Amino acid sequence: MDAVNKVINEDLQKERDKCKFNVAELTAFLDGGDKFTQKRREKENRVFSIQGLRDAVPDEYMSHKERYENAVRKAVIMHQTLGTLEDKTLTEYETARLALRATTSSAIFKENSPLMLHYSMFANVIEGQGDEKQREYWLKKINNMEIIGTYAQTELGHGTFIRGLETTAEYDPKTEEFVLNSPKLTAYKWWPGGLAHTANHCVVMAHTYSQGKSCGIQPFMVQIRDLETNMPMKGVKLGEIGAKLGFNTVNNGFLGFENHRIPRDRMLMKNSQILKDGTFISSPNSKLTYGTMVYIRVSILGTMANTLGRAVTIATRYAAVRRQSQPKPNEPEPQILDYVTQQHKLFIGIASSHAYYISCFWLWTLYHRVTKELAVGNMDNLAELHALACCLKATTSADAAVLVERCRLACGGHGYMLSSNLPQIYANVTAANTYEGENTVMLLQTARALVKAGMQVAQGQKVSPSMAYLADQSKMAKWDSSVDGIVKGFQKVAAGKVAACLASLQRHTNNGQSAEDAWNLTSVQLVAASEAHARVILLSVFKSEMDVQTLTLSGETRTVLFQLVQLYTIYWALEKVGDLLLPTTTTTYSVSICDTAMRCDGWMDETSLFEKSTIQTSARTGIAGLVLSGLVYDSAVYPELVHQSLTSWPLQ
Ligand SMILES: CCCCCCCCC/C=C/C(=O)SCCNC(=O)CCNC(=O)[C@H](O)C(C)(C)COP(=O)(O)OP(=O)(O)OC[C@H]1O[C@@H](n2cnc3c(N)ncnc32)[C@H](O)[C@@H]1OP(=O)(O)O
Numbered sequence: 018m019d020a021v022n023k024v025i026n027e028d029l030q031k032e033r034d035k036c037k038f039n040v041a042e043l044t045a046f047l048d049g050g051d052k053f054t055q056k057r058r059e060k061e062n063r064v065f066s067i068q069g070l071r072d073a074v075p076d077e078y079m080s081h082k083e084r085y086e087n088a089v090r091k092a093v094i095m096h097q098t099l100g101t102l103e104d105k106t107l108t109e110y111e112t113a114r115l116a117l118r119a120t121t122s123s124a125i126f127k128e129n130s131p132l133m134l135h136y137s138m139f140a141n142v143i144e145g146q147g148d149e150k151q152r153e154y155w156l157k158k159i160n161n162m163e164i165i166g167t168y169a170q171t172e173l174g175h176g177t178f179i180r181g182l183e184t185t186a187e188y189d190p191k192t193e194e195f196v197l198n199s200p201k202l203t204a205y206k207w208w209p210g211g212l213a214h215t216a217n218h219c220v221v222m223a224h225t226y227s228q229g230k231s232c233g234i235q236p237f238m239v240q241i242r243d244l245e246t247n248m249p250m251k252g253v254k255l256g257e258i259g260a261k262l263g264f265n266t267v268n269n270g271f272l273g274f275e276n277h278r279i280p281r282d283r284m285l286m287k288n289s290q291i292l293k294d295g296t297f298i299s300s301p302n303s304k305l306t307y308g309t310m311v312y313i314r315v316s317i318l319g320t321m322a323n324t325l326g327r328a329v330t331i332a333t334r335y336a337a338v339r340r341q342s343q344p345k346p347n348e349p350e351p352q353i354l355d356y357v358t359q360q361h362k363l364f365i366g367i368a369s370s371h372a373y374y375i376s377c378f379w380l381w382t383l384y385h386r387v388t389k390e391l392a393v394g395n396m397d398n399l400a401e402l403h404a405l406a407c408c409l410k411a412t413t414s415a416d417a418a419v420l421v422e423r424c425r426l427a428c429g430g431h432g433y434m435l436s437s438n439l440p441q442i443y444a445n446v447t448a449a450n451t452y453e454g455e456n457t458v459m460l461l462q463t464a465r466a467l468v469k470a471g472m473q474v475a476q477g478q479k480v481s482p483s484m485a486y487l488a489d490q491s492k493m494a495k496w497d498s499s500v501d502g503i504v505k506g507f508q509k510v511a512a513g514k515v516a517a518c519l520a521s522l523q524r525h526t527n528n529g530q531s532a533e534d535a536w537n538l539t540s541v542q543l544v545a546a547s548e549a550h551a552r553v554i555l556l557s558v559f560k561s562e563m564d565v566q567t568l569t570l571s572g573e574t575r576t577v578l579f580q581l582v583q584l585y586t587i588y589w590a591l592e593k594v595g596d597l598l599l600p601t602t603t604t605t606y607s608v609s610i611c612d613t614a615m616r617c618d619g620w621m622d623e624t625s626l627f628e629k630s631t632i633q634t635s636a637r638t639g640i641a642g643l644v645l646s647g648l649v650y651d652s653a654v655y656p657e658l659v660h661q662s663l664t665s666w667p668l669q
């Protein structure tokens with residue numbers, strides 16, 4: 018097998034030889050500098066040289082139990098290897114950046130490691146929720162693997178609605194203990210990675226009571242297994258939740274409590290405290306308890322970049338070596354990479370992977386700034402971080418799932434083979450649409466912030482930097498098909514959608530609906546407004562960061578990066594052309610187009626105008642509006658947009 022790997026396919030080599038930019042320079046740029054490329058390579062070479070990390074047989078031919086045991090075996094070797102590679106000289110940001118770029122874990126564990134939660138959430142929640150003494154005590158144990166943990170929040174009955182969690186922790190001042198219970202089956206923790214057999218500790222999010230009163234959802238460090246026998250502790254029930262679409266070596270489990278007692282100091286007390294006598298001291302902001310989820314949502318952008326990057330590398334290499342059909346008689350079958358349709362499928366994946374990396378590092382910078390501010394009690398930017406983390410996690414994971422599936426489809430039958438690894442990559446990436454905040458729920462969270470910002474703009478108040486464009490009342494006289502022009506178009510679209518949501522909420526409440534029902538009736542539009550906002554951020558950050566970060570790069574490397582920016586921007590302009598050709602500067606404007614279009618079309622009379630779902634209205638109006646309006650962009654722009662998108666892609 019090794020001998021075959023040494024021979025590079027000549028078509029692949031030919032493509033590589035045609036490359037015009039400096040590959041080493043671009044690699045270092047994405048890694049954050051030559052030093053990090055070297056560290057990443059060292060880490061990868063160490064891991065990939067270990068024979069013990071290769072599967073004796075492909076794990077898809079193993080049983081569920083064998084796959085898990087094999088994964089544990091590899092996780093131990095990985096920890097022993099990487100543990101020695103830990104570089105204490107790196108800052109937290111640099112370590113996170115290196116972790117996001119390294120492909121070691123994804124290459125060794127097709128369906129993720131049973132220690133995934135230990136590394137990703139367990140350590141972080143102690144860091145974020147433990148007081149100084151607790152951090153001092155537990156982080157040492159966690160980092161040297163004296164204990165193995167997970168993050169147990171989701172229950173059988175509740176995943177999204179954290180305030181509805183049913184696991185209880187009641188404080189007993191007589192013994193200075195908390196008594197944990199799962200009062201109903203729906204209260205059983207369900208999903209936490211590693212919970213079934215791997216973790217012997219976990220942070221449990223429980224509805225806490227003291228002195229007969231609710232203290233909200235609080236985090237608790239709980240030992241769930243005996244460190245010697247690994248058997249469940251008294252009053253603890255544990256098990257595996259069963260086979261899934263992916264993540265089948267993460268050992269997701271369930272956990273139930275029956276009068277399980279833990280000492281008072283197991284409540285993580287950085288933000289809220291319960292004193293010995295049971296007095297509850299609440300957190301300055303109850304959402305600080307949700308901090309670990311924000312951290313993971315930010316890192317998911319990098320995970321999406323990495324995962325999509327792997328899938329599009331597989332598919333592009335395949336497209337370079339696969340020859341198929343004979344469009345020109347008497348000529349050899351061409352590489353499928355020469356088909357523009359194949360380029361249309363794949364190049365957006367390359368551009369998106371780069372866009373997600375850049376956005377991830379941009380958001381990490383904000384995350385670290387806000388974390389420092391929170392440490393001194395400054396909550397000013399927490400809402401902005403939360404809103405950005407929600408909509409960017411949702412949009413990048415949704416796009417990545419579509420693009421990874423497109424990579425599989427672009428490889429024909431061979432993409433359907435498990436040996437292509439594309440199905441497993443898809444199974445991993447699509448999970449991110451659900452975990453760490455289901456995407457719709459996340460987009461609605463950002464919509465809350467957008468509606469608030471829209472109202473603040475209407476009252477002439479300042480809004481957060483990422484939403485400042487909502488205050489731009491300037492008209493777009495003519496379509497500007499530059500990247501900046503398209504970003505501006507997307508800002509108009511998002512502002513128009515936010516304005517339309519405000520109008521809809523207002524209309525429903527004027528019609529006597531409660532605020533909650535008005536919100537629900539407008540929720541499809543709210544999700545669309547939130548996604549439009551995410552598009553503004555992804556497009557503008559990709560461009561603005563490239564403007565700044567590429568100044569020291571060579572001309573060819575800058576060129577190819579800007580081609581990716583242009584491709585990414587024009588791709589989304591074409592994907593959202595219906596919105597762009599109908600951007601609205603104010604609600605009245607969009608209403609007047611909708612109104613005119615409907616009346617002229619005789620499609621429906623005015624009264625029913627807003628009863629139809631927004632999707633139908635804007636789609637139909639979009640087309641009708643294009644014909645009727647002519648005010649926003651002359652319809653000539655559309656062919657130009659299409660022409661430009663095809664001519665500007667790197668067709669080399
Ligand atoms: C490397 C790794 C690879 C990746 C490794 C990962 C592998 C997979 C592991 C997966 C692990 C998990 O899934 S762990 C479990 C993840 N679970 C989740 O994410 C649950 C999602 N649900 C939630 O987050 C919450 O229930 C949410 C939807 C936000 C609603 O919360 P509440 O009801 O308490 O709050 P609301 O009433 O909606 O809002 C009240 C206000 O609080 C604000 N708010 C809400 N959440 C906030 C937050 N986190 N930070 C700041 N502010 C927040 C809102 O903006 C509102 O502000 P105003 O508007 O100003 O009032």
Ligand SMILES: Cc1cc2nc3c(=O)[nH]c(=O)nc-3n(C[C@H](O)[C@H](O)[C@H](O)COP(=O)(O)OP(=O)(O)OC[C@H]3O[C@@H](n4cnc5c(N)ncnc54)[C@H](O)[C@@H]3O)c2cc1C
Nearest residue numbers: 169170171175176177208209210448451452453454455457
């Ligand atoms: C692979 C994987 C790994 C996971 N790992 C962990 C882990 O380690 N630890 C952990 O605690 N959890 C974990 N989870 C659980 C995960 O966090 C939850 O699945 C997620 O939060 C969604 O909650 P749910 O499953 O209850 O779905 P629901 O919230 O029940 O969602 C179902 C549907 O209801 C809709 N919906 C729900 N609420 C609203 C609303 N307010 N408005 C509009 N629509 C709504 C959603 O949009 C969705 O379409 C994991 C999940 C997966 C898939």
